[in-house]
Amino acid sequence: MRTLRRIIATALLTATAAAAIGTPALAGTPTVTRGSLVTEKPIVTYGSGAEVGDLLTAGGFSNPMATYGVSLHQLVYRTIDERGKPTVASGLLVLPLTTARHLRTVSFAHGTSVYRGDAPSVADDTFLTGPAISFASAGFAAVAPDYPGLGVGTGPHPWMDVPSETSASLDLLRAARIYTARQGITLDREVYASGFSQGASAALGLSRALQDGADPWFRIAAVAPVSGGYALRRVEIPAVFTPEVQPRLGAAYMAYLLTAYDRLHDIYRDPRDVFQPDYVGIGDLLDASHPGQEVLAGVPASVDELLTDRGRELLTRPDARFAAALREADSVCEWAPRVPVRLYYSPGDEQAVNGNTTACRASFAAHGVRVPTVNVGVDTSYSGMVHEGSELLSVSEIARWFGSL
Missing domain, CATH: 3.40.50.1820 (Alpha/Beta hydrolase fold, catalytic domain)
Structure with missing residues (x-):
């Protein structure tokens, strides 16, 4: 009415x-x-x-x-x-x-x-x-x-x-x-x-x-x-390390999150610090020029296969810069x-x-x-x-x- x-x-x-x-x-x-x-x-x-x-x-x-x-x-x-x-x-x-x-x-x-x-x-x-x-x-x-x-x-x-x-x-x-x-x-x-x-x-x-x-x-x-x-910080990121999130998609989302936030907020020094050797170049796949199926084929089967210990720590215990960026996203x-x-x-x-x-x-x-x-x-x-x-x-x-x- x-x-x-x-x-x-x-x-x-x-x-x-x-x-x-x-x-x-x-x-x-x-x-x-x-x-x-x-x-x-x-x-x-x-x-x-x-x-x-x-x-x-x-x-x-x-x-x-x-x-x-x-x-x-x-x-x-x-x-x-x-x-x-x-x-x-x-x-x-x-x-x-x-x-x-x-x-x-x-x-x-x-x-x-x-x-x-x-x-x-x-x-x-x-x-x-x-x-x-x-x-x-x-x-x-x-x-x-x-x-x-x-x-x-x-x-x-x-x-x-x-x-x-x-x-x-x-x-x-x-x-x-x-x-x-x-x-x-x-x-x-x-x-x-x-x-x-x-x-x-x-x-x-x-x-x-x-x-x-x-x-x-x-x-x-x-x-x-x-x-x-x-x-993201309180619910979604913890969930990707559990069976609650489909494993490959969880890996894709975390790769997207880390690479996108690094471009904008400079959250890590070198991709080798956070990504396993086989996936150090994953940011190149996530530049908006690669179709989704190509990107999905380029990510591992789980987030554990994607990340180094430092990468996992960055997600689960973000430093001040990353935490501030996540806080902005989580303020919606x-x-x-x-x-x-x-x-x-x-x-x-x-x-x-x-x-x-x-x-x-x-x-x-x-x-x-x-x-x-x-x-x-x-x-x-x-x-x-x-x-x-x-x-x-x-x-x-x-x-x-x-x-x-």
Whole structure:
């Protein structure tokens, strides 16, 4: 049901849609603004809700909420990288084929990708595009950031770096507002944020920034993260040394974490200090230029085969520099949302273990906010993994919940 606040916000935007949309200037380039649109490229159109429903069902999405046809667009826009330097990034915009000229917006952040071609605006994979398509077919404008270093981005991707995920997500919203205004469509003020796995942290980072007033127009309306790694130091890292995490994937995640954080935070002197001799060059595989199957084939069968004693010690007893970086990542639930939040999960997740969701709920409670968790059940049809299945099971439920607010 549309609230009076949303109706007033829509009226204000309608009155100013033709005006320039101001966004913060990029550091060192005062004439260029973050979120400014560089290019737009149409990708594909699905002409009816029935066509969308068939696509989502074939992609494994449970009980899809497919009402409208949708059009997919790649947006390339200006933002900042993990070091605060000007860069460009790409993302997916999906619009419903409807006569409505005022749309609420959903931002959905995708899960871990090691290859820049596995990002929503460049991949032909319904697992990556399906969430944004689902929300658009339910009547929302939907955006899905590729993140820095992925999609059209260059250089390694700064995995699990919440500040750059937040910047990319926020600036994509700004670029989408510019593009839709040119099409005679206005985006409502309120943003509904969701995301899966890595994207669960990104969604929470965006939500916290919007609540804190990071943008003069957009405001957070509700948050629905799915199967996130919200507590790397307290929960996820200890779990990779147990059977709770699938062993090879645990090795891949820890290799990604160590190499990405070393690039950004300089957490070890030499790869030989932390990686076994056969895997000293594993960082070369994790530069975003190698497809996921190639990367997975290049990691050992377990984290114990990956690490030296020093590497294991760095993960289990991080020094001050690494601990500070992990603390930043683990802060995504350390705030007090003033909007509805639900944490979605599947029991027995073999990648982002369920203790992450429990820890996140406890962190919110410590800040005075009771956040419900939603058990969506188990689906292993996508890859034989519970983790991926949690996205397939939750997206339609989240679309219905957002639509009811």
